[in-house]
Amino acid sequence: MREYVPSSFDTNALAAKTRALNVLVIGAGLGGLTTAIALRRAGHNVTVFEKSRLASEFGAAINVPPNANGILLHLGIDATAAGAVEFKWFTEYSKTGDYVRVNDFAQRSRGWQHKYLLAHRVDLHTQLKDTATSSKGLGPPVELKTASEVVDVDINNGTITLKDGSNTQGDLVVAADGIHSRCRSKLTDQRPNPSGHLAYRFMIKKADALAIPELVDVVEKTGELVFWFDVDRRIVMYPTRNDSILNFVCIHPDQGTVGLDDTWNGQGNREDLIKTYEGFDPRALRLLGMVDESTLKVWRLMDMGPIEKWYAERFCLVGDAAHPFLPHQGQGGAQAMEDGVSLGTLLPRGTDPSEVPARLKLYQRCRKERAEFVQEVTRQSGKNIEPGQKNNIAKVMKFFDYNCGHDEYHHSLNELRKYQFKEQAKVYWRMPISFGPYPGPRQDAQGHIRETSHSNFITRSIRFKTSRTLLQNFLPTTAYTFLSGDTIAEASYIQTTLDNMDWLGGRGYNYFGFYMHGIQYKKKDGETVVGNYLAVMWEDLTDPILSGREEVGFPKLFADIAVEHTASTYSMQASWRGAGFLKLELNDLVACEACPPTSEDQVFTYKYVPSTGNPGFADAEYPICVPTPSAKEIKSFLQTSKCNISTNAHDWKALPTLHHIVSRLSELPVYEVVKGTVSEGTGVDSLASAYRIE
Ligand SMILES: Cc1cc2nc3c(=O)[nH]c(=O)nc-3n(C[C@H](O)[C@H](O)[C@H](O)COP(=O)(O)OP(=O)(O)OC[C@H]3O[C@@H](n4cnc5c(N)ncnc54)[C@H](O)[C@@H]3O)c2cc1C
Known part of the structure; x- marks a missing residue:
């Protein structure tokens, strides 16, 4: 029997029969907010519980690859309106500043429907937050509860317990509580471990760099992402916020840096930063020296292998809680967003609460293999360069098509259709088969048997x-x-x-x-x-x-x-x-x-x-x-x-x-x-x- 689906299925008819789902999302990061927006647009009542006050997101830039940009646009968010810059050039220097290559990334991007963007994390997060809670847009506004730390979850009946002892029950609990997820422990004992690398992150004003004549060459191009590579460390620099800011990610071996508690946002030290990149291109060092030390952050990069299950009866993980990401391919946030849009798509308007467990199983089927593959590719591309080997850029580029050439909305929609038609015992297929089973005298567009007694x-x-x-x-x-x-x-x-x-x-x-x-x-x-x-x-x-x-x-x-x-x-x-x-x-x-x-x-x-x-x-x-x-x-x-x-x-x-x-x-x-x-x-x-x- 063929496994596929027709081009349309009538969720409106279902919606009339069932109530909206009540969904509780834990964590208002990129994954949690994307999930909340996608579910809100499907007509569900969504409440997001965020432990911080969300006074400010971590100030750094983030890649918004085409697979993520497509999701944002699908959700009504244009990241360029908030200053995201198109990624146009990919330039690589050796450690000492020898020019290795430049890729015309804008040319490469022409084959992708959506642009590859470089966004300011705070701007992107604000857009997501505003879209989620806005009184405009599809579905009921998301209720965002800050300073609301979740301390426990009953994964079978969908109840969460907050730090103040209060309980809330929903039809579904989505844990988007990030790499150090507390909720993950409900499904596995696995925890992320240090990957052996640290990352300094900071930003400087592009105008300040342009004012220094010897830096003009490396910073003047609009939308240029620049790499300096050494065998075990690298510096990545790219612009954001209307090309006015240069963002730096400096990944290097973890040599037992003290004072880091494996969380985000550790305070960095300029002297250590410069020392870490001793012998690098003087232009790179000059740029590193421009950091305002109070804004210099250092991350211990954590990694975790695949976990077996992302869901339980009324509970699932999204984003870093399910698949923590290293930063080497700029896909962590993107994969978290893909999870979110997948959930919103698999739980369309009209989904009965009793169907939630089966849809969560489908969610894992849609997402796990891809997210873990991208995670593994990311892991490989961050490996140190072995003596005599070239850097991993070529390897990274090879996987760009897989990473970027994906539309999770379309993918999940199709998986949902396949699933819904598999539910029907038998459906007729005939040419053209590209559009799914064919409605006709014996079955309607949903595969239901036709009633003909009144004809x-x-x-x-x-x-x-x-x-x-x-x-x-x-x-x-x-x-x-x-x-x-x-x-x-x-x-x-x-x-x-x-x-x-x-x-x-x-x-x-x-x-x-x-x-x-x-x-x-x-x-x-x-x-x-x-x-x-x-x-x-x-x-x-x-x-x-x-x-x-x-x-x-x-x-x-x-x-x-x-x-x-x-x-x-x-x-x-x-x-x-x-x-x-x-x-x-x-x-x-x-x-x-x-x-x-x-x-x-x-x-x-x-x-x-x-x-x-x-x-x-x-x-x-x-x-x-x-x-x-x-x-x-x-x-x-x-x-x-x-x-x-x-x-x-x-x-x-x-x-x-x-x-x-x-x-x-x-x-x-x-x-x-x-x-x-x-x-x-x-x-x-x-x-x-x-x-x-x-
Ligand atoms: C150095 C570095 C650079 C990166 N660069 C990129 C990039 O360029 N592109 C990209 O796509 N990805 C990048 N990533 C990865 C990306 O940032 C993450 O994969 C992404 O943020 C994951 O989103 P999330 O929503 O799952 O988690 P998070 O963004 O971490 O959000 C989790 C949220 O949950 C909240 N929370 C935690 N526990 C609780 C609780 N118990 N109760 C309530 N709330 C809770 C937290 O306060 C937080 O707001 C990078 C990561 C690193 C470390």
């Missing part, structure tokens, strides 16, 4: 006696035979007009078929089944022709079908591009009692799907049976023996695709009309019970 039908038929020896030539294999050895057999033209069909938006269409009666099919095991063989059918609408041919295996063709009737007469004219080829007429119709259908009214036909590039061979061919439909509600039934059938096979020019069929039907003599009938009522068989005989 209307008028069926007219002429049953007549004709030559069995001619008819039998229409049977596709020797497994089909006539029950009787008589040379006179019965056949019918049956025409139906349908109306009030849900799958056609309440509309209808006409069709007619040629049926042979008294047929038996003998299976390979000797068992026989009895019914009527449908040799050909014409319809005046493309949709049922396609669904009937592909899903059921009916031999359907197109014709214009004109129907006229009075209280006691009926006529039908079938034509192709103006060439009438069959006319049926019933006159002097009188009301009488309808006969109930019997099991022998079931219909046989033969499905044949030609093989591409292999004329004369089939990819599929097998006998089909449509069992007798359950009783319809017949409102009126008329009968007559005054019927007329006239055919006109024209020539190949007038009927270029039908001449061979109509000329064969024209050969059939009408020995005697058995009866003509008109029945009208409600209840239309969707043919969902059609099956392959063997």
Whole structure:
């Protein structure tokens, strides 16, 4: 069975039936706020509990790669409006300042839908916070509770306990409490460990650097990210806030620096900084020397391997709590945002609270593999350069496409669709398959079975006696035979007009078929089944022709079908591009009692799907049976023996695709009309019970 989904599914209909979810988010960092916005936009009530007062985010810059920028734009946030700078140049120097390479990153970025940006963390955080809590925008504003440290979580019933002892319960608790997550311990004993590296972070004004002539070369380009590499340490410098600030990240071995308690935001020392980069390009050292020591921060970079589970019954981890990131590829914040948008997408408006545990499982399926792969690539790209090896820049660039060329919103949406359609026992697929299962007479766009009992039908038929020896030539294999050895057999033209069909938006269409009666099919095991063989059918609408041919295996063709009737007469004219080829007429119709259908009214036909590039061979061919439909509600039934059938096979020019069929039907003599009938009522068989005989 295919695993995929249709292009749309109706969350609005679901929304009307269910209440919004109450979601509690722990932590108002990049991951927590993105999650809150995404869930708010899905219509849920979100409360964020943040332990700090959020007086200020850590003042540093952050890469906003295309995969993160796309999410921000999806959530209505334009980071460039808050001063984020486009990453345009990637320049690399050796430790001593020799020019190694420059990559035109703007050129590289042209293939990405969203720009690669360099944002100020405070600006980005403020944008996220404002968007979350704004009274404008989709969904109810997020309630942000600062100075609200969460000290415990009941991961099965969704209750959190704050430091002041108060409890709050929700349908879902999202722990976005960062690298030193307390909540993570609910799922694993694993904790992050020192990676062996520290990072100094600070910013200087670009104008100050430009004022020093020997620095102009390295700082003047707009949107330029500059690297100085040594085997075990590096300096990364890039601009942000409308190109007015230069941000520095200086990663180097951890030589037991004292005073660091493994948290963010340790105080750095300028002298140590300069000493750490002794022997580096004098321009780099000059830039490092410009730091305002009070703003110099030093981080111990922590790392943690994959954990097995990111979720429990009503609880999940996002961001660094689930997958702490080293900074080497600028993807930690981006992956936290991907987690957030994934949750918002997998829990759309209308999600019932009882569905939360299953959606969390799906969330892990969407996110874990990718986040951990990016985490591992990041880890590898931060490794020291072995003697004789070149630096890892080439390696880093190789993974840029994987990192940046991803849209988690689209990915999660598709995973949700796959999941929702897998929930439906069976759904029909037919071409084009790129858009998921096909809505049709038997299933709606969500894969639900169609209700057809209220649809209307008028069926007219002429049953007549004709030559069995001619008819039998229409049977596709020797497994089909006539029950009787008589040379006179019965056949019918049956025409139906349908109306009030849900799958056609309440509309209808006409069709007619040629049926042979008294047929038996003998299976390979000797068992026989009895019914009527449908040799050909014409319809005046493309949709049922396609669904009937592909899903059921009916031999359907197109014709214009004109129907006229009075209280006691009926006529039908079938034509192709103006060439009438069959006319049926019933006159002097009188009301009488309808006969109930019997099991022998079931219909046989033969499905044949030609093989591409292999004329004369089939990819599929097998006998089909449509069992007798359950009783319809017949409102009126008329009968007559005054019927007329006239055919006109024209020539190949007038009927270029039908001449061979109509000329064969024209050969059939009408020995005697058995009866003509008109029945009208409600209840239309969707043919969902059609099956392959063997
Ligand atoms: C030096 C360095 C440079 C980096 N550069 C980049 C970069 O350029 N690009 C990038 O994408 N990523 C970068 N990262 C990684 C990125 O910063 C993180 O991956 C990202 O911030 C993770 O977001 P988060 O929301 O999971 O956690 P955080 O941003 O750490 O937020 C966690 C929040 O939870 C709160 N909290 C914690 N415990 C509790 C509690 N018990 N109750 C309530 N609140 C609590 C905290 O106060 C905090 O506000 C860098 C990381 C480092 C160390």
